[in-house]
Amino acid sequence: MNNPAEPAGQAGFRAIDVIRKKRDGHELSRAEIDFLVRGYTAGQIPDYQISAWLMAALLKGLTRAETAALTDAMLHSGEVLDLSEFPAAKIDKHSTGGVGDKTSLVLAPLVAAAGLYVPMISGRGLGHTGGTLDKLESIPGFNVKVSLKKFREILRSCGCAMIGQTAEIAPADRLFYSLRDVTGTVESPFLICASIMSKKLAEGIDGLVLDVKTGSGAFMKTDEDAAFLAELMVETGQRMGKKVVALLTDMDQPLGLRVGNALEVEEVIEVLNGAGPEDLRELCVELAAWMIHLGVRAGTIGDAKKLAAETIRCGQALKKFRELVKLQGGDVACVDDPSKLPRAKSSLDVTSLASGYVAAIQSEDVGTACVILGGGREKKEDSVDPAAGIILHKKVGDRIAAGEKLCTLMYNSETRVARAKTLMQQSYRIDDSVPTPRKMIRRIISATE
Amino acid sequence: MNNPAEPAGQAGFRAIDVIRKKRDGHELSRAEIDFLVRGYTAGQIPDYQISAWLMAALLKGLTRAETAALTDAMLHSGEVLDLSEFPAAKIDKHSTGGVGDKTSLVLAPLVAAAGLYVPMISGRGLGHTGGTLDKLESIPGFNVKVSLKKFREILRSCGCAMIGQTAEIAPADRLFYSLRDVTGTVESPFLICASIMSKKLAEGIDGLVLDVKTGSGAFMKTDEDAAFLAELMVETGQRMGKKVVALLTDMDQPLGLRVGNALEVEEVIEVLNGAGPEDLRELCVELAAWMIHLGVRAGTIGDAKKLAAETIRCGQALKKFRELVKLQGGDVACVDDPSKLPRAKSSLDVTSLASGYVAAIQSEDVGTACVILGGGREKKEDSVDPAAGIILHKKVGDRIAAGEKLCTLMYNSETRVARAKTLMQQSYRIDDSVPTPRKMIRRIISATE
Numbered sequence: 001m002n003n004p005a006e007p008a009g010q011a012g013f014r015a016i017d018v019i020r021k022k023r024d025g026h027e028l029s030r031a032e033i034d035f036l037v038r039g040y041t042a043g044q045i046p047d048y049q050i051s052a053w054l055m056a057a058l059l060k061g062l063t064r065a066e067t068a069a070l071t072d073a074m075l076h077s078g079e080v081l082d083l084s085e086f087p088a089a090k091i092d093k094h095s096t097g098g099v100g101d102k103t104s105l106v107l108a109p110l111v112a113a114a115g116l117y118v119p120m121i122s123g124r125g126l127g128h129t130g131g132t133l134d135k136l137e138s139i140p141g142f143n144v145k146v147s148l149k150k151f152r153e154i155l156r157s158c159g160c161a162m163i164g165q166t167a168e169i170a171p172a173d174r175l176f177y178s179l180r181d182v183t184g185t186v187e188s189p190f191l192i193c194a195s196i197m198s199k200k201l202a203e204g205i206d207g208l209v210l211d212v213k214t215g216s217g218a219f220m221k222t223d224e225d226a227a228f229l230a231e232l233m234v235e236t237g238q239r240m241g242k243k244v245v246a247l248l249t250d251m252d253q254p255l256g257l258r259v260g261n262a263l264e265v266e267e268v269i270e271v272l273n274g275a276g277p278e279d280l281r282e283l284c285v286e287l288a289a290w291m292i293h294l295g296v297r298a299g300t301i302g303d304a305k306k307l308a309a310e311t312i313r314c315g316q317a318l319k320k321f322r323e324l325v326k327l328q329g330g331d332v333a334c335v336d337d338p339s340k341l342p343r344a345k346s347s348l349d350v351t352s353l354a355s356g357y358v359a360a361i362q363s364e365d366v367g368t369a370c371v372i373l374g375g376g377r378e379k380k381e382d383s384v385d386p387a388a389g390i391i392l393h394k395k396v397g398d399r400i401a402a403g404e405k406l407c408t409l410m411y412n413s414e415t416r417v418a419r420a421k422t423l424m425q426q427s428y429r430i431d432d433s434v435p436t437p438r439k440m441i442r443r444i445i446s447a448t449e
Numbered sequence: 450m451n452n453p454a455e456p457a458g459q460a461g462f463r464a465i466d467v468i469r470k471k472r473d474g475h476e477l478s479r480a481e482i483d484f485l486v487r488g489y490t491a492g493q494i495p496d497y498q499i500s501a502w503l504m505a506a507l508l509k510g511l512t513r514a515e516t517a518a519l520t521d522a523m524l525h526s527g528e529v530l531d532l533s534e535f536p537a538a539k540i541d542k543h544s545t546g547g548v549g550d551k552t553s554l555v556l557a558p559l560v561a562a563a564g565l566y567v568p569m570i571s572g573r574g575l576g577h578t579g580g581t582l583d584k585l586e587s588i589p590g591f592n593v594k595v596s597l598k599k600f601r602e603i604l605r606s607c608g609c610a611m612i613g614q615t616a617e618i619a620p621a622d623r624l625f626y627s628l629r630d631v632t633g634t635v636e637s638p639f640l641i642c643a644s645i646m647s648k649k650l651a652e653g654i655d656g657l658v659l660d661v662k663t664g665s666g667a668f669m670k671t672d673e674d675a676a677f678l679a680e681l682m683v684e685t686g687q688r689m690g691k692k693v694v695a696l697l698t699d700m701d702q703p704l705g706l707r708v709g710n711a712l713e714v715e716e717v718i719e720v721l722n723g724a725g726p727e728d729l730r731e732l733c734v735e736l737a738a739w740m741i742h743l744g745v746r747a748g749t750i751g752d753a754k755k756l757a758a759e760t761i762r763c764g765q766a767l768k769k770f771r772e773l774v775k776l777q778g779g780d781v782a783c784v785d786d787p788s789k790l791p792r793a794k795s796s797l798d799v800t801s802l803a804s805g806y807v808a809a810i811q812s813e814d815v816g817t818a819c820v821i822l823g824g825g826r827e828k829k830e831d832s833v834d835p836a837a838g839i840i841l842h843k844k845v846g847d848r849i850a851a852g853e854k855l856c857t858l859m860y861n862s863e864t865r866v867a868r869a870k871t872l873m874q875q876s877y878r879i880d881d882s883v884p885t886p887r888k889m890i891r892r893i894i895s896a897t898e
Contacts, residue, residue, distance in 0.1 A: 015631075016631060016632070016633055019504075019632060019633035020633040023504065023507065023508065023633050046496070046497075047495070047496065047497035048495075048496035048497045048499075048500040048628060048631070048632055049500070049631060049632055050497075051497040051498070051500045051501040051504075052500040052501060052503065052504045052632035052633055052634060054501065055468075055472065055500075055501045055502075055504035055505050055508075056504050056508065056633070058472065059472065059504075059505065059508045059509070060508070179497060182464075182465060182497070182498060183465070183468060183497055183498055183501035184465055184468035184469040184472050184501055184505070185501060
């Protein structure tokens with residue numbers, strides 16, 4: 001049946017026909033996808049038609065060409081930075097989100113210190129997943145809300161800059177994402193790919209390293225799902241002329257030993273000082289090496305790793321971090337002495353009920369416990385306590401005796417501490433035998449066939 | 450990922466969870482479906498969430514229990530007539546829509562004259578399909594916009610009443626249908642079933658005869674699709690304690706010889722006079738017989754057919770029609786002398802380009818030609834010319850010589866007559882050999898296993 005009531009829009013298309021075409025499993029043309037994205041961004045196509053289309057796209061899937069067209073249309077819905085005047089490659093990293101993942105704060109200064117530009121636009125935390133902006137803001141004075149003009153100045157001056165989404169960058173993605181969030185259409189690899197890639201490619205970068213998390217604490221629970229998303233993003237980036245590599249990395253337990261904003265900044269400074277937990281150090285060096293390699297600062301990954309490690313060892317990475325904090329208005333005294341970061345007034349040790357080996361730590365539970373303590377958001381409008389969080393004393397593979405400390409809760413408000421404690425006890429699985437170790441870097445996807 | 454931003458609504462449900470559940474192919478509970486229908490009708494759930502759910506329901510399907518729950522929720526979104534005081538069974542008929550289908554106008558008076566009550570609430574035409582209300586309104590003065598109170602009075606007085614949708618009956622269906630119309634979610638048998646059955650069962654009927662059209666001119670192009678929808682509606686009606694039977698009937702060519710509002714009323718009066726085209730007569734008697742049988746006015750279908758035929762032969766059916774027209778304010782002179790119905794000022798004969806046998810008549814093209822001549826609507830807001838339409842001179846199986854008349858176009862506005870003529874010539878397929886006759890009644894579905 002036709003819908004003669006709806007007049008043909010831009011380029012002669014009608015939203016209803018594009019919805020039906022996807023519903024029936026046919027491939028949309030670039031012009032049809034462009035029509036949807038432009039029409040929605042301009043307020044000419046209503047929410048209810050886009051949400052029907054999103055559900056059809058989620059259930060029927062998109063082809064690679066459709067995914068690239070959607071990415072491109074969202075990317076060009078706003079400003080695309082032109083950083084070609086900068087005298088070295090512009091490389092960014094994106095993670096699909098995890099618990100305790102503070103690698104961005106290490107990578108931006110580290111890779112900038114290694115001679116590349118890192119123009120990093122990040123998000124806030126929601127639910128069990130933390131956000132780079134919240135971590136940065138736990139440094140008193142650190143300003144993530146700067147204009148694109150200022151962003152460019154900071155980038156020119158120090159080689160890296162870390163800010164939040166601005167209205168100018170990929171406005172279509174913001175509209176699509178808000179709608180997906182309330183219509184059950186978040187969980188589509190095609191839509192996730194277009195959302196991530198449109199925002200990142202609008203940064204004017206030459207290359208992108210993707211950290212696709214896999215495991216119980218990740219959005220993608222299996223290596224297969226994570227690899228599918230990773231390949232999709234790598235191919236989409238390549239179709240748009242960018243160098244893209246994806247690392248599938250483990251999120252079967254939180255990354256590092258600290259979860260919570262100021263606590264994570266402390267751990268970042270440890271890593272930049274050449275210390276810090278081994279899993280976090282390993283991942284930072286690996287991701288930095290791929291960024292350096294894409295930016296052609298090192299011919300092999302081996303050389304790139306050496307350069308990353310050396311940049312930390314000689315203190316240049318930490319120096320660059322201090323420079324960044326200063327340029328963005330943060331208190332550099334906190335970098336020099338992390339004990340000056342916001343500290344929680346109270347703490348509570350959580351002990352093990354059993355003896356054995358830590359077999360697993362449910363990252364989602366840890367993230368949720370952090371939210372409960374005030375260190376994260378349940379709703380977008382919630383404010384975050386920078387000091388609240390959790391310090392883990394045991395990780396997977398560690399031996400533990402009943403009554404020994406698993407972790408310490410850090411908090412300013414007593415209200416829900418008991419609930420957080422229960423969650424943390426539940427999150428640890430204790431077994432009799434030593435667990436088989438999981439590799440941190442599970443797979444590297446650098447090109448599609 | 451949770452959507453913690455949305456608070457739980459009625460009965461603790463959240464729309465996002467219900468959308469996700471259907472998206473993932475799970476069966477919804479009656480309470481969840483009720484929550485969606487109530488929430489949307491009350492304006493508490495926005496369009497964009499319902500449209501995402503509708504697309505998920507279309508692509509994933511609904512179970513029989515879900516379909517019944519949706520029907521029931523929409524049925525109870527408004528007033529449900531209680532006609533239990535009436536001293537005989539209340540039986541209605543619903544057709545899925547075709548071209549030249551004027552059976553309702555024959556059946557209501559015919560079945561009322563046979564001793565049952567026919568409380569008929571109908572719709573208007575849109576696109577190539579005509580509507581009962583437009584046909585009735587071609588009788589000068591006939592008022593289809595009467596209150597439910599008046600409807601009940603007319604029904605009591607004459608045994609039948611024919612009106613349009615009122616705001617009190619199944620308001621949820623109106624909201625859902627408007628949204629489906631613009632979101633590509635019309636074409637789901639489950640949603641079609643719930644829409645039809647909720648409106649019909651709100652009429653307070655005991656039994657319902659469904660005329661499910663199949664063929665090139667029908668919404669359901671194949672017998673399989675038509676049977677699927679028919680079985681779904683029969684089962685849904687039975688689950689709700691009603692007697693329901695479905696007839697799969699041919700719509701591979703228009704029904705009868707006249708298409709267009711006043712032209713169809715003329716043909717209705719012919720049939721009520723015991724004359725008229727054979728296919729229309731046959732279908733009317735068959736449908737009337739099933740209505741009479743469901744209303745227990747005849748023990749067997751054979752007896753019911755005899756009663757229907759006799760009710761026409763003895764003039765009671767026509768007399769009842771005259772009574773109905775009078776009660777609803779129409780000019781009874783048009784019943785006594787159909788030449789007093791609105792007549793088009795101009796006519797144009799369309800001749801055959803080839804010789805042979807009529808193998809098929811594309812009903813959709815005929816319906817569209819009628820719209821082009823002014824006899825139907827392209828958009829909901831369009832007004833309809835009661836006199837415009839098409840008189841067919843040849844039907845499937847008829848012999849035709851090149852240059853002989855296929856049909857006559859009746860119109861008041863010249864503007865698009867040439868286009869209508871071309872469409873009509875295209876709509877006739879002429880072959881060398883006699884076509885295999887198609888049965889009018891293709892299948893009867895009276896119970897599900």
